[in-house]
Amino acid sequence: MSLLSKLAETLICLKTERATLPYPAEAKPVPEKFRGRPIFDASKCIGCAGCANNCPAREILVYDVCQEIRIIKYLGLRCTYCGRCADVCPEKAITMSHEFENGTDKIGDIQQRLELFMSTCQRCGRCFKEPSVLEQLKMKGYRFDDLQNERWIFRSQARLEGDAVVDDLKIEMD
Amino acid sequence: MSAIGMIAGGLLNVALVLLAAPLAQGILRKITARIQSRQGPPLLQPYFDLLKLLGKEDIESGEVPGMQRFAACLSLATILAVACLVPMGFFAPMSGAGDIILLIYLLTFCGICTLLAGLAAGSTYSLVGISREMMGMIALEPLFAIALVVGALHTGSLRLDTVLQGSAYNAEGFPWSGILMLGVMLLSFQAFVQRVPFDIAEAETELMEGPLMEYSGPKLALFKYAQMAKLIVYSALFVTLFVPWGSELRFPVGWLFFWLKLSGLVLLVTVVAATHARYRIDQALRFFAGLMGVAFVALILASYGH
C-alpha cells in the first residue's frame, strides 16, 4: 500500500470532469424507439379489443354497456410498457409515447378510458355469435363482466396473520 | 486562572467543536464525491441530517431500552468532555485540571459507548459488530496511550498541560521516539476517527450498520454527532502533539495556523478514505500489531532520553 500510488490515483480521479447529469434541470433525450406510456387515440380506435386480448398483464379491460356502446379502459396499474398492444392494433390507434415521468401519488392518475360506439349488423341488428369454441375462449379472456367467474385467474389463498389479506382487486367502474 | 475563566474557556471549546464538526464532515463528503467524479451533497448537508434526525419519532427498541438511551447520551458527553481538555488553537484553561490518564480514560470510554450501544440492541448483527470493535480497540487504544506516555517521559510529569505544551519532540537527545510515534499515529489515524479503511464496526453495510442498528431519531443524531466530533478532537490532539510549530504565535495568526493544520489533516483523512477499501478485522489486527511493535521501540527509546 504505497502512499504515492494512492496519491497518483487521487490525481487521476480529480482530473476527470464531473460526470453528473443535472437531471431535473437538463434531461438527456430518449432513444427513438423508447417505449413510454401508451397513448390511446380514440378517434382511430374501432373497439376490436385486440389490445386487451394481447396484454400480458391484463391491464386493458373491455366492458359492453349495451350492445352498441363499448368501454375500453386502460388501468395503468401494472402496465409493463411492453408495447404488445401497439404492435397488434390494426388501426395504429395506440402509440408508445416517450413519456417516462410517470411518478404520482394516486395510481388512478394513469388510467385512460374510452367510450366507443360499436355498430351492430346492419341486417339483423344483433352481434353475431363467435363461430368456434376457440374463438369463444379468446373472447372470455378479457371481458370485464366475466372476470368474476374467471377460471383463468388464480387467487392466492394466503393470509397474513391477524388480518385477512385477500379481497379482490377493486376495479373502478365509472 | 479564575474558575469562571476556566469554565468559559471550556465551554468555548465545546461550542467550537459542536459548530465545526458537521462542517468538517460536509467537506469530507464533498471531497469524496469530487474524487468519485460526481457532484456530491451541499457543504451544509450534515447540519440538515442532524436536524432531520432530531425531528423524528423516538422509538425505544432492543433488549435494554434504558441502556440504549444511556449509551447515546454518554458518547456525545465524553467527546465534549475531551473537547474541554484539548487546546483548539489557544491553550485550553482546563487542561491543568487533568492528567494524561484522564485523557486516555475518556477516549477509551467513548469507544466503550459503542459497545454498550451494541449490547443494548442485542441482535446478532450488533453483537458481531461490537466483538469486532472490541478487538480493534484492544489493539488500537494502546498506540495513542504510548504517544502520550512518550510525551510524559520527555517532560517528566503526567500533567496534561505540560505534556500538550511540550509536544512529543522535546527529548534531551535527538527525538527519535517522537518521529517514530508520528509515523505510527499517521498510519493508524484513520482507525481512531472511524473512517475507511478501518471503520470495521460502525456504519458498515456488511453488518446492516452494526451496533447502531436499533437507533432511530434523536439518539442516532447523538451518535452521529459524536462520530463527527471525534474527527475534530482527534485531529486537534494530533496537531498539538506532533505538529506544534506555528501555534505559539500571537492570537489571530496562531489560531488560524492551528485550524489550517487541522484542515490539512482532515483533507488527508478524506483522501485516504476515498481511495482505499475496507480492511477485514484480521488484516487490521495484524496491521496494528506491527504498529504496536514500533510503538514499543519508541517507548524504550524515550525512556533512554531519545
Next chain:
Amino acid sequence: MWKNLCQKMFGRSLWVYHANSGGCNGCDIEVLNALTPYYDVERFGIKLVGSPRHADVMLCQGPAMRSTAQALKRAYEAMPAPKLVFAIGSCACGGGVWFDSYSVLGPVERIVPVNYYIPGCPPRPEAIIYGVAVALGLVNKKTVPVQFKELELPIPRYHRSELRGEGELVVYEKAEKI
C-alpha cells in the same frame, strides 16, 4: 420553532431503505443506478442506509409475496415516523405481470400503505428521480386521468338519451327493427 425547522429539513435529507420483496431485481438495479455518479441523487441529500430504523423512505420493489409479506410489514413498522413509502416499478404498483400467480399476494399496498407510485418496467433512473422530486414538491406531476366519450352516436337511430338501465342490462327504450 425547533419542530418547524426539523420538519422543514425532512425534505432536504431523505435517508432511503431499499426493500425488495420478491421482484426480479430490475428495479433494484435502476435504483442503484440512481446512486451512481451519472445520476447522482446524493446531491439532493439522499443516502442509502442499511437499517430501516435509520430510514425515512422505504423503496419497495417487487410484488408482495406470500413469503416476504411478514418481513415487509415488520420493516415498515420499524421505521420511525414521519415516513414515506415509494412503490417502484410495475410489480410494486399493481402486481406486474405476476398479479395472478400462486405466490403473489398483489401490489405492495396490500401490506403497507403506499404514498407514491413510480410505474415502469423498470423505471428509468430519471423517472425515479422525477418521482422523488414530485414527492418533495419540487415539480408538478405529469399524469392526469384521460376520458373520451362519444357524445354523438354516428348512426341516427341510436341516441344516448334513450339508454335505459334495468339492473345489469342496459337497453334502448325504442328498439327499431329493420
